[in-house]
Every structure is written in C-alpha cells, then in structure tokens.
Amino acid sequence: MAAINSNDKAGIPGMDVEMFSVVAHRAVDMVTEYLMSIRSRPVFEPMQSAQRERLLRLELPSSGRSPDAILDLFREAILSHPMGNGHPRFFGWVNSPPAPIGIVAELLSAAMNPSCAGGDHAAIYLERAVVRWLAELVGFPLEPFGMGLLVSGGSMASLTCLAAARHYAATADGWNEREDGLQSRERPPLVLYLSEEGHGCMRKAAELLGIGSKWLRVVPTNSQIQMDVSALSELVKKDREAGYRPFCIAASAGTVNTGTIDPLHEIAALCREQNLWFHVDGAYGAFGVLDDGVAHMYRGLAEADSLALDPHKWLSVPVECGCALVRDGRVLRDTFSLVPPYLRTEEGKGFGGLPWFSEYGFQQTRGFRALKLWMVMEFAGRAGVQALVKRHNALAQRLTELIKEEPDLELLAPVTLSAVCFRYAPPTLRTDEVRLSALNKALMERVQARGETFVSGTTLRNRFALRACILHYDTTSDDLAALIKTIRDTGDQLVQAEVSKP
Ligand SMILES: Cc1ncc(COP(=O)(O)O)c(C=O)c1O
Structure with missing residues (x-):
C-alpha cells in the first residue's frame, strides 16, 4: 500500500x-x-x-x-x-450589530477551536474570568458558591437555571427527579410563575423540563406592565391550598416587548417567604442596571437564585453568547453532573484544575464563546459598556418625546429601557381598535420592505404595536427622526389609499 x-x-x-x-x-x-x-x-x-x-x-x-x-x-x-441588524436604522428586535472586535474574535476562537467542556487550557480560565465580569457588572453575587457558564443565548440560560430550580425543589422534597423523572402521579405538580409579558422561552423550558405548560401560571401585569405581585401572591396561595407545589418565580429584568422590569425586590421577598426559587430573566435588560437613571428599579436582582444574561444582545457580542448564573453552583452541578462525587475534579487538586463546565450544563463539547465576550468587554471596559447602555436608554427617551410630539402617533407602553412600543393612530381613528391594528400591521410590513428603516410589531393588551428596539452603537437622534418620518409618511399613505378606494 x-x-x-x-x-x-x-x-x-x-x-x-x-x-x-x-x-x-x-x-x-x-x-x-x-x-x-x-x-x-x-x-x-x-x-x-x-x-x-x-x-x-x-x-x-x-x-x-x-x-x-x-x-x-x-x-x-x-x-x-x-x-438587517448591522444597520444603525434597524430597530426590529433585540438583535444588536456585532461589535467589530467581536468579529475578529470569532476568527481567533475558531483558529484555536478548543472544546470548553473543561480541562487545563486557557479558554477555561478565560470563561471563568468573563463570567465573573458579567456577574460583577450586574451585581449578581458569586461568592461563596456561585457558578456561571456561557451558553447559546437567553433561552438556554433560562432553561439551565430552571433545571437547577427544579432539582432544588425535588431535593428539598426528598425525591430525585433525575432518576425518577416527573412521571409519578403521586407527587404534587411543580408550579412555575411568569408574568404575561415573560418571554416564551420560559414556556418552552417548562415543557422541556416536564413541568408542563399547564403548570405555568401566567401572572397578570399592573398598569406599568409589571408582574402584579399581589395577584402573584394570591396564585401561589391558591396553588398551595389546592395541594400543588409552587417552586419557582421567573421574573423579568427587561421584558422582550417593552423592556419592563418586574418589581424584583417585592418578588424576592415573596420567594423568601414562600421558599421559592427566584429566577430573573435579564437576557435583554439586566445590563440596564448600569444606567443610574433606572438602576433603582433593579433592587432585588442581587437576591436572585439564578439569572439569565445575553451578552449577544445589549453588549453586541456576536451571536451566540448567553450566560446562566446560579447563586449556589453546587445545586447546578448536582443538576447536571454525571460524574460521581468521589471522582469530581476539585479546585487545586489533580490535573485539570477546575471542575468541568460540562458538569454544570447540558453541553459536553462547548465552543470558545469566552473569547469574543472577553474581547468585546476588554475593548469597551466598564465605562464603555455603561456608556452604551446609557446612550441607548437616552435615545429611547428621545424617541418617546418625538412620538409624543406627533399628533398622529401614540405611545403604547411606558419606556424604561431601550424598547419603545407605539403606533400610528390619527385621532379620528382612535376609537377603531380593529382598524388601527390592521393599519399598523400593514404599515410595519411596508416599512420593512422599503428598506429605509426597520421596526417590528407586537401585541400589547390586544393592540398591535410597532416596536423599536435601540441596540446599535451607531444609532443617532437623526436616525430616530428618520424613523418617525417614515412611519408617519407610510401611515398617511396607507390612510390616503384607503380613503381613495372606490
Ligand atoms: C427578555 C428575553 N428573554 C429571553 C430571550 C431569549 O433569548 P435568546 O433569543 O438569546 O435565546 C429574549 C430574546 O429576545 C428576551 O428578550
């Protein structure tokens, strides 16, 4: 041969x-x-x-x-x-442009191509460091037992955290959900609580984890579109009375639709009182805590048992890059590890140093996400990240002013972070909700196809809303003015076309 x-x-x-x-x-x-x-x-x-x-x-x-x-x-x-999300006039969804240094990082991480399951190589230690940076940035305590790992995005981060919450509840009740599964009818069903504005990934997680969406309580929101804590408390009480097993409240630090921050402090207190796991979905909004103007709304975040973050949103780290943080990393490890305790790597002992990331999450082979996160954060520094968040929130406030100045536009939700929900609604049409929703949907589609700017749509309290998310580092007030002009002109054209229809 x-x-x-x-x-x-x-x-x-x-x-x-x-x-x-x-x-x-x-x-x-x-x-x-x-x-x-x-x-x-x-x-x-x-x-x-x-x-x-x-x-x-x-x-x-x-x-x-x-x-x-x-x-x-x-x-x-x-x-x-x-x-479209690379363009400064893209306001579509919570999808940022890639930070240019992140683009470079993608090349470099692919050149090394390690698996970050674990081991004794640089990528592992870098991931530990950047996870700590993230926790420090948003004020999530990792000491003494905290653990975090990078995952594909916010959905995977919440799934990972809720798996830990489920394990914690099962262990507290003296059963082993990992071995038994959730098939037994002898145990009271676990109940998860989420506001009506909570992200859909939580429902997916509830279904995947065997909780079942039937046991996901959708908590109504108050006038500020925040989770209504008294309704929440009532639901927990009723579920307990019915013999069910409330186990976790999933609050939002920045909802996907409106950027609303739930009353975290009150929810934390309820969780403490009721011995429930307190999960916070901060995929979009947790970094908003760096803006002094809204920082007070995050009171209670530091009490969370787990927190989902998404550096591929506000930090402009190229997708995919999410992060799951858990206050008691021992629970996370017990949730996922298949290594018997007597064989586990312990810090400072044996070859390989730190416990493997693969013991803390679902993935075995894991990409080198830490490099792009590190480079983006190293390049921006704390001040740079803070300036970005503040700039976007300030632009959202500017957009809100522009909307309020326009008689034909209507703001549809309070603006907390960088997401603005509004609609084209000339005063003469404001009583006709059905027509307004159809008009705005058509308007959104036309605007998207025209290519001058890009907004998405959502439904808020049964009304179709245009939604502008400001996440591009290069967006300016002029871009907002252009957005308003396009919306107004397109709306006028559509109404005109309706009127002149034979
Ligand atoms: C509040 C919130 N949670 C969770 C998610 C899901 O994150 P990902 O798309 O990164 O999985 C999103 C996505 O927009 C979000 O805005």
Whole structure:
C-alpha cells in the first residue's frame, strides 16, 4: 500500500498556510467593505424568490471548490442579504450589530477551536474570568458558591437555571427527579410563575423540563406592565391550598416587548417567604442596571437564585453568547453532573484544575464563546459598556418625546429601557381598535420592505404595536427622526389609499 504523506491533502479540509493568509485577508477586506458601506445600503431587502431558491437548492459539489470561488459565492448570494441588524436604522428586535472586535474574535476562537467542556487550557480560565465580569457588572453575587457558564443565548440560560430550580425543589422534597423523572402521579405538580409579558422561552423550558405548560401560571401585569405581585401572591396561595407545589418565580429584568422590569425586590421577598426559587430573566435588560437613571428599579436582582444574561444582545457580542448564573453552583452541578462525587475534579487538586463546565450544563463539547465576550468587554471596559447602555436608554427617551410630539402617533407602553412600543393612530381613528391594528400591521410590513428603516410589531393588551428596539452603537437622534418620518409618511399613505378606494 502506498504511503500517505502530508503533501497529499485530498479530501481534507486543510489548506497551505500561505493560501490561508491570502483567503483570510480577502475575507477581511470583504468584511471591511461591508462595514463601510452599511449606511449606504438598505436596512433590509426582501429576497427575490430566485435568490431564495438558489440557496435552498444549493448542491454539494462533487469535488471541492477553490476558496476564491467560495468567497465570490458568499459575497454575491449571502452577504448581500443580511438580516438587517448591522444597520444603525434597524430597530426590529433585540438583535444588536456585532461589535467589530467581536468579529475578529470569532476568527481567533475558531483558529484555536478548543472544546470548553473543561480541562487545563486557557479558554477555561478565560470563561471563568468573563463570567465573573458579567456577574460583577450586574451585581449578581458569586461568592461563596456561585457558578456561571456561557451558553447559546437567553433561552438556554433560562432553561439551565430552571433545571437547577427544579432539582432544588425535588431535593428539598426528598425525591430525585433525575432518576425518577416527573412521571409519578403521586407527587404534587411543580408550579412555575411568569408574568404575561415573560418571554416564551420560559414556556418552552417548562415543557422541556416536564413541568408542563399547564403548570405555568401566567401572572397578570399592573398598569406599568409589571408582574402584579399581589395577584402573584394570591396564585401561589391558591396553588398551595389546592395541594400543588409552587417552586419557582421567573421574573423579568427587561421584558422582550417593552423592556419592563418586574418589581424584583417585592418578588424576592415573596420567594423568601414562600421558599421559592427566584429566577430573573435579564437576557435583554439586566445590563440596564448600569444606567443610574433606572438602576433603582433593579433592587432585588442581587437576591436572585439564578439569572439569565445575553451578552449577544445589549453588549453586541456576536451571536451566540448567553450566560446562566446560579447563586449556589453546587445545586447546578448536582443538576447536571454525571460524574460521581468521589471522582469530581476539585479546585487545586489533580490535573485539570477546575471542575468541568460540562458538569454544570447540558453541553459536553462547548465552543470558545469566552473569547469574543472577553474581547468585546476588554475593548469597551466598564465605562464603555455603561456608556452604551446609557446612550441607548437616552435615545429611547428621545424617541418617546418625538412620538409624543406627533399628533398622529401614540405611545403604547411606558419606556424604561431601550424598547419603545407605539403606533400610528390619527385621532379620528382612535376609537377603531380593529382598524388601527390592521393599519399598523400593514404599515410595519411596508416599512420593512422599503428598506429605509426597520421596526417590528407586537401585541400589547390586544393592540398591535410597532416596536423599536435601540441596540446599535451607531444609532443617532437623526436616525430616530428618520424613523418617525417614515412611519408617519407610510401611515398617511396607507390612510390616503384607503380613503381613495372606490
Ligand atoms: C427578555 C428575553 N428573554 C429571553 C430571550 C431569549 O433569548 P435568546 O433569543 O438569546 O435565546 C429574549 C430574546 O429576545 C428576551 O428578550
């Protein structure tokens, strides 16, 4: 049999280092051009059906293509149709642009490509450090037993935390949900509480964890769209009286729709009194605590048993980057670890140093998310992160003023952070809710397709609302003025078209 030597790379994704350098430089040039031209391009451009088909029907080439051909195809068919969140006039969802240094970090972390399950390599220690930075930034106590790990995003962070909450409750009641599952009908059902504005990932988590959405209590909100604590307390009481097992309250530090912060301090007190796990979904809003103007609303956050964060939202770390923080890391480890206690790595003992991350979450092989998070935070510093959050909140307040100045626009929710819900509602139409909702939905679709700016929509108290989320580091007051003009003009055109219909 012929020897196989290292020059024969057929079929292997290896590449000469010289060629790598040429390709990588071309990619960097392409990215630079893309970033430089963002403002001059449409925020979003719907794809033509032929363009969609071209991607959907891509065929695996029988033999590999050259890197140049691959980059050409990338530029032409893929880079030309972004989601829009790189543009400063994208206000669609809680999706930030990537911090440029985060783009660089993605290249560097892929070059190292470690698995961060655990071990004794730099990525592990860096993840410990940046998780601590996050906890310190938002004031979540990690001492003495706290633990955190990076996950794919806010949904996975809450799922991880709620798994720990479930384990904590089961253990307290003297059973082992890991072994028994939740199949037994002998035990009272576990009940989870969430406000009507809580994120859908909590429902998914309840279903996946075997709690069942039937046992998810949707707590009404008060006039400020915050979780109504007296209604919550009443629900807990009723569930106890019925013989059920309340186990966790999931509050929001910045709801996805309106950026509302639940009364964390009061909820923390109720959790203490009722011995319930206090989870806070801070995926979007927890970093808002850095804005002195709203910091007081986060009182109680530090009492949470667990906190979900999403650096890929407000911090502009390229997706995916979420973080689950748990006050008592021992519970988290007991929830996920498959390593018997007598074999576990303990700090300072044996080879491999720290306990493995894979004992604290669902993933075994884990990406090097810490590098992009570290680079973005190292580049911004605490002051930079704080300035970003304050800037966005100030812009949201500016947008609120602009809306209030326009007689044909109506604000639909109090503005706490950087999300603003409003609608086009000329005074003559304000009594016709059905028509207004249909009008605003049509308006949103038209605005999205026009490409000048981008807003999304949501439903608030049965009313369709336009929703502008300000998360781009380059957005300015002029961009907000342009947004208002586009909304008003498009609304006027739609009403005009309705009136002139035969
Ligand atoms: C408040 C809140 N929680 C959870 C999530 C889910 O986070 P992810 O999409 O990163 O999984 C979001 C996403 O927008 C959110 O805004």
